[in-house]
Amino acid sequence: MNYPALKGRKVRLAAQGKMTVPATFAAALAPKVDSLYLSGGLVSYRSLVDTEDYSYPFANFVPKILLHTDLPEVIAGLAPRPVSLAGSVDAAGKPAAVSATLRGAGHVRVMERAAWSEQ
Secondary structure, three states: OOOOHHOOOEEEEEEEEEHHHHHHHHHHHOOEEEEEEHHHHHHOOOHHHHOOOOOHHHHHHOOOOOHHHOOHHHHOOOOOOOEEEEOOOOOOOEEOOOOOHHHHHOOEEEOOOOOOOOO
């Protein structure tokens, strides 16, 4: 993020589908990411544990992560940077409700449908 062309510019990270998990952690690790837009992303690691027939790649698994955190907590930790969650899904790829905690967070915008747009 120290690329000279980015100096003074906003960095907005957007990801769709299975790339939303790495994008979430990238935003958490890079404070220079100003906002995050996730379309059709996994609602939580807990849903992976609760689902026998999951569609998420093994590369998105983090051993023992639930002993420390879950995706909603990582997203909550991005405050005050804005996060948009569009059409979140469970581990089987079915529409899933975003936790009430995130829905009430001032920096999180929840949209029911996955859309790949800036609106």
